[in-house]
Amino acid sequence: MEYKDITYAVEDNLAVITLNRPQTLNAFTPGLIDEWADALQKSQADPKVRVVMVTGAGRGFCSGMDVRGAAGGGEPQPLYMRRNYMKLGVHKVCRAAEHLDKPYIAAINGPAAGAGMDMASMADIRVISNTARVGMTYIRMGLLPGDAGCYFLPRIIGAAKALEMIWTGRMIDADEALRIGYVSAIFPEAEFLTKAREYCRQFMQAAVATQYAKRMVWRGIDLFRNINLEMAEMAMLINSTSPDTREGPRAWVEKREPKWSGE
Numbered sequence: 177m178e179y180k181d182i183t184y185a186v187e188d189n190l191a192v193i194t195l196n197r198p199q200t201l202n203a204f205t206p207g208l209i210d211e212w213a214d215a216l217q218k219s220q221a222d223p224k225v226r227v228v229m230v231t232g233a234g235r236g237f238c239s240g241m242d243v244r245g246a247a248g249g250g251e252p253q254p255l256y257m258r259r260n261y262m263k264l265g266v267h268k269v270c271r272a273a274e275h276l277d278k279p280y281i282a283a284i285n286g287p288a289a290g291a292g293m294d295m296a297s298m299a300d301i302r303v304i305s306n307t308a309r310v311g312m313t314y315i316r317m318g319l320l321p322g323d324a325g326c327y328f329l330p331r332i333i334g335a336a337k338a339l340e341m342i343w344t345g346r347m348i349d350a351d352e353a354l355r356i357g358y359v360s361a362i363f364p365e366a367e368f369l370t371k372a373r374e375y376c377r378q379f380m381q382a383a384v385a386t387q388y389a390k391r392m393v394w395r396g397i398d399l400f401r402n403i404n405l406e407m408a409e410m411a412m413l414i415n416s417t418s419p420d421t422r423e424g425p426r427a428w429v430e431k432r433e434p435k436w437s438g439e
Contacts (some may be wrong), residue, residue, distance in 0.1 A: 181208035181234075184215045189226040190376055191219040194357055198234025201287060209266055216272035217278075226380045228276065229372060230299065231283040237308065238292030241317075255413055262322060262409040266291065270324050271300045274394075277387040279379040283372035285360070289313045289347070294323035297332060300390065302359040303375055304350045307369045310358065311347035312338075318420030318436070322408045333358050333399060385417065 183194045193215045195202035202208075212230075219228045232238055273280060288310045296302050296310065304310070312329070314321050321329075321342060329338040333356045341348070348409035353359045363371035379386065415421060419437045427434035 177211060177214045179211045179215070180264040180266055181205055182211045182215060182408075184218070186225055188335065188377070189224060189380055190373060191215075191222070192373075193219075193228065194233050195230070195238055196233045196240050198232075198236070201234070201236030201239035202232045203239045203416075204266060204290070204291065206265065209268055210351060213268040213272040216269070216276050219278065220272075220276050225278060226383060226386075227279045227281065227376045229281045229376050230295075231285050231361075231369065231372065234286070236286040236292075237282075237284045237288040238295055239287060239289050239333030240294075240313075260409075260411070261413075267409070269295060270298055271378070277391060279376070279386065279390065281372070281376050281379075283369065283376075284308050284310065285365075285368055285372075287347070290317070290319075290321075291323045291325075294321055294325035294328070296411040297325060297328035299321075302353075303361045303363060303372050304353055304359045305365045306350050306362050307365045309347045309349050310353055311345060311348070312341045313345045315343060317424030318415075318434065319424065320411055320415055322411070324408065326408065348431045389410040 179196075181195070181197055182198050183192075187342050193209065193212065195212070197203060197205070197208060204413060216228070219225045279301070280299045282296040282302045283406075284296055284302055284304040286305065286308050288296045288308070289417045290311075290429055293310045293312055312321060314325075320326075325342070326338075329341065332338075333341075337356055340346075348356075348358075350359070350362045361375060363375075420434070421433050423436065
């Protein structure tokens with residue numbers, strides 16, 4: 177596959193996936209999702225790759241969905257036509273990550289919001305720039321986490337803190353992300369990628385032992401990951417019929433507070 181929305185490079189056994197739509201803070205497109213999933217699969221198949229790191233180009237990690245696109249007019253397709261829209265779309269990345277035996281590190285160089293935070297949560301470990309922030313901002317758009325955020329986040333920071341972040345949509349800074357256990361290290365912005373690469377290389381130990389340890393850890397806690405993805409897809413489909421799903425993005429584009437329907 178030819179990459180247009182990401183870059184992919186392997187150096188000294190470290191594969192680096194860089195989301196490369198800096199003009200949108202690396203917001204999703206179908207092409208970016210396909211390329212990201214392909215890069216994870218390529219990393220898994222390449223015996224030279226020992227560790228995989230994902231980061232973002234420019235000043236953002238990932239801003240999630242294209243809010244301006246969601247604010248547009250037009251009626252959505254009937255539900256029966258959209259029944260697999262996430263399984264065949266953004267969930268490709270989660271499913272590819274599930275089959276990646278190698279250590280997978282998210283290097284959060286800038287804002288990771290909504291689905292962007294979900295994507296960082298799919299990694300085994302996260303590190304963050306001292307200037308970056310993360311947040312489950314779905315609720316501001318009248319949405320709910322649809323990319324396994326309701327699965328991963330409680331397992332990382334606990335149910336109460338996860339619900340607080342999901343229900344408020346509040347962005348938190350690097351220090352708070354470290355304090356609650358969401359990230360494992362903070363690195364200065366000026367040398368972030370260098371430090372992140374150094375951090376990743378410490379996991380290049382005995383490959384078989386490393387990979388089986390990862391498999392055993394995740395198998396022990398992730399028996400219901402695919403069930404959660406299927407529930408998320410159904411919940412997102414139902415939620416997409418709510419007027420709040422349109423009001424949130426429109427309010428954001430128009431730079432005003434949303435007028436929630438309460439329904």
